[in-house]
Amino acid sequence: MVNNRVDVNAVLMQMRQVKDQIRSNHDNQASQVDKLRPQQVQDVAQPTKGDNTVPDFQAMLKNAVDTVNTNQKTAGDLQKRFEMGDPSVDLPEVMVAMQKSSVSFQAMTQVRNKLVEAYKDVMNMPV
Template identity: 65%
Template sequence: MTSPSPSNMMASNVNPSTMTPSQFRNELTQQDLMNQTAALDTRPGNQMNFSSSAANPSIGEMMGNAINQVNATQKHAGSMSTRYTQGDPNIDLPEVMVAMQKSSVSFQAMSQVRNKLLEAYKDIMNMPV
């Protein structure tokens, strides 16, 4: 007996409106994991083939993209919070809380990456030539 692939599991899920909040969060986590796995797949023919040096983004571009993604996440969480407080019936409190937590975690991760980059830069600058 083979285990179901993640894509088969996603296709067979029930309607999100009938899920409990914990099932919905688990579903989101599985979806994020599948997206990250697909992005990290480096086989030839996939979107991230590291054989070409011209296609590799610089550290500045990568940090800029990460900052923009964190900013978008924070804006989304802020708009959901505002819509919820204004009484939008399409926004539930668990959705708002999940969006705010994603925003917080992404900002903290971004801050840690920045701190590690600065630490590495300082180490390199202090190396004797």
């Protein structure tokens, strides 16, 4: 008779290794995303330690709009440089910048739509 029993300790060890790999990959991705975010957005979005105040909505919204504007300017500049034949600009770099600009603009448009919808709802409330 063949023993098909799986060693429980070996399975647990493999599960822990996979969990550690996933956690390290997640941490690496999170640090890469933080590097891509402008420093000014990080400062407003994350209050300092020990500071229990809520970030100012107006400042957060302004920083978000400024970030979208910066993304669009950067994408436009890269596109122009690529079209002019600048050898230091690659097509994938231009495409990523254009997509980043497009996604950030679409997200900002959706935020604006939700704000307008909320404003209309508040204005239509009976007093």
